[in-house]
Amino acid sequence: MSHEILELLAEKKYSAVKQLIAQMEEADLAKLFEELESEEDTDQFNRLFRLLPKETAAEVFSYMEPEIQEKIVRALTDTELQHILDDLFMDDYVDLVEEMPANVVKRVMQNSTPENRKLINQYLKYPEDSAGSLMTNEYVYFRSGFTVAKAFEIIREHGVDKETIYTCYVTSLRKELLGVVTVREMLLAAPDTIIDSLMDTNPIHVHTHDDQEEIAKMFSRYDMLAMPVVDSEGRIVGIITIDDAVDVIQDENTEDFEKMAGMTPSDDTYLRTPVITLAKHRIIWLMVLMLSAMVTGAMLEYYEAAFVSIPLLVTFIPQIMDTGGNCGSQASTMIIRGLALDEISPKDFTKAWWKEIRVALLCSIALCSVNFIRILIQYHDPQVALVVSGTLMLTICMAKSLGCILPILAKILKLDPAIMASPLITTITDAFSILVYFNFALWYLSDRLI
């Protein structure tokens, strides 16, 4: 369908384009603008936006990437811009202001109503990644004491502009959150029922400064569709909807993937992040780890006599180091993920460690025996085979232990467990394995050293 629209647009068959637009999802229409932008077809781009029906334009706009939104804002007249802004939900409105460069923000603010301007300034004060920065003020609320019939009347009157109508909030005169009632409960009740008798008087809620990661977890734990946000005095100030919680879940996962590979997380998608930013995000950890590897290097220097006498020893360094690194990253990944999903908590520390020790023993029995036999066959040197396999065993146990201990320790110290991932553990394990390897060799093979 997308392809068809672009063709019709090029052929200037605008009424056919309009017909197709009516059948398409807003998210797909937003994608279409990305395509036109990457082809740098500004004319078509602007024309297509003007062909959108008034009632969907704002929604399509809210699905766009910031770069595309910027282009649109720049292309619109003040009146057109005002129409879009009026129809935006407050959370998308705030996102827009947060993402745009200063001169675009200025134009957006000039075209906002005084009321919206005030609200946005208020929202911008909440910390990034807090409930306050995620929430929207388009929710349905009733005063305590209303009947179901009266509640439906309010929904019918005001519901059209609300982000969700399915979860409604019951408040006191001072807007304190007293309870939550769903449209489902109201539909299944008699029209003259007082909503107070239907509502959940102990509703799950969050505070404006609560962290978005915890909020996303609550959505998935309690299967919620919308979460009320209250201020320090218990007054409802906004709601967060499930679609935004899903985005948070994906963003937090992406952040963990990036941290675990030794990178500073990016806000933008890969293709839109400039090369210089990507490089900056990667260099710090690379540098730290490269310099840390000097420790392992210094050890090797110290054991020079050993490998000059028995050069075969050098052959097994990559194998021992790589296996140690892989074992450590397996363990740390399991633990970091378990901590992130609240499946593991610091109090499970000994249970997890004992588990890793046993897994390490099983893995090392398999790996070391295969390796022992293969060294024996290839080099007919049982002594070296024993030194390598023995080192491998200790390295595996050490790597799996570190992979378990370090993330849990980070959690206890209120650091992010994700930084205790593969790169760091590999570096520590390397030094340990070289130490074990050459000390074992110096002692056990002492008669073969020059």
Add this chain to the structure above:
Amino acid sequence: MSHEILELLAEKKYSAVKQLIAQMEEADLAKLFEELESEEDTDQFNRLFRLLPKETAAEVFSYMEPEIQEKIVRALTDTELQHILDDLFMDDYVDLVEEMPANVVKRVMQNSTPENRKLINQYLKYPEDSAGSLMTNEYVYFRSGFTVAKAFEIIREHGVDKETIYTCYVTSLRKELLGVVTVREMLLAAPDTIIDSLMDTNPIHVHTHDDQEEIAKMFSRYDMLAMPVVDSEGRIVGIITIDDAVDVIQDENTEDFEKMAGMTPSDDTYLRTPVITLAKHRIIWLMVLMLSAMVTGAMLEYYEAAFVSIPLLVTFIPQIMDTGGNCGSQASTMIIRGLALDEISPKDFTKAWWKEIRVALLCSIALCSVNFIRILIQYHDPQVALVVSGTLMLTICMAKSLGCILPILAKILKLDPAIMASPLITTITDAFSILVYFNFALWYLSDRLI
């Protein structure tokens, strides 16, 4: 509140327990059973379940881990079990049958109604991870031509047992999906409106055999609350709700984390997976990678003469290998994640590669110059400093290229890009870097070799 309940339960203050239960969320009650189970307090465990009000017992049950569900099923009488089963949603019912051991399944099936038994057998035929295995049959549907008033009548009559009432489906007499209408649209319309005029006649839907990962992506792309599932003849057979899609998102992320660390994904949580299973999931890749590291080892053997003459060369092996591995895993993580989120597609191949090359150059300028200076200061050997830094530069470029190319190649070949992660790339990069390092040394330092 959880702690209080356990205390009151121990003191046999059952009416106080019941009062607290009424105020708690079902998900939190389910957690309570996990706590009691880990304390192996079977008496309290069974008693608490019997104290749950009839209408919440099934929901609490559906939030429990399979191990806990099994204990409950074993403890219940046939009549009690039938009550729970009757109140379960079909997707939770099918999950239960899929997760339980054979003898428990037998009891569950014996206590199911013939109708449910038939349905379950039908659901079990769908492939794991398909729409069919995720969906539930508790949805609201109307025949085409009904008025809004009639639709609300149906919701009021049948809605109480449905997993969602907010999205309703309009079907033909043969149950072909004709459109989707939301309660919101119906509430905002006049009671005598024909629903056909309100419905989306081109609704997003999936087929029974579609993959759950793609479905979860559609939920997040289109901000949906429920997705209709149709069979090969276009008849609606079930719906998938957003809460299940969120679980799929988390499961798929966990799978990627595990694969990227060189493990076979587990179905269960870390603490509940037996040691032997964890070890099995890890050994295969460890073994493959350990044996692959033999290649690097064999190369080192080949270059024995070089490092016996200049032992200092060995000192830098860990640094070069680690940095290569880290660079590769940074690049592959970004690409794998980008592919998983559909932010990168195989057609962006050259764009991504060109990006990685430039990032690699920036990173290597920083790393190599720092390393060059530090080797110069520490060892006063500009020749070795040059060999090491030169190798480092080529290794970084190679690692970043591989980290970009391999995942995209996997995607093109319809393999899972997540397997082309850090462990594999590290192993390949190791061999490459040793090759470059010693060839460079043999050529450039030839006059210093014995």
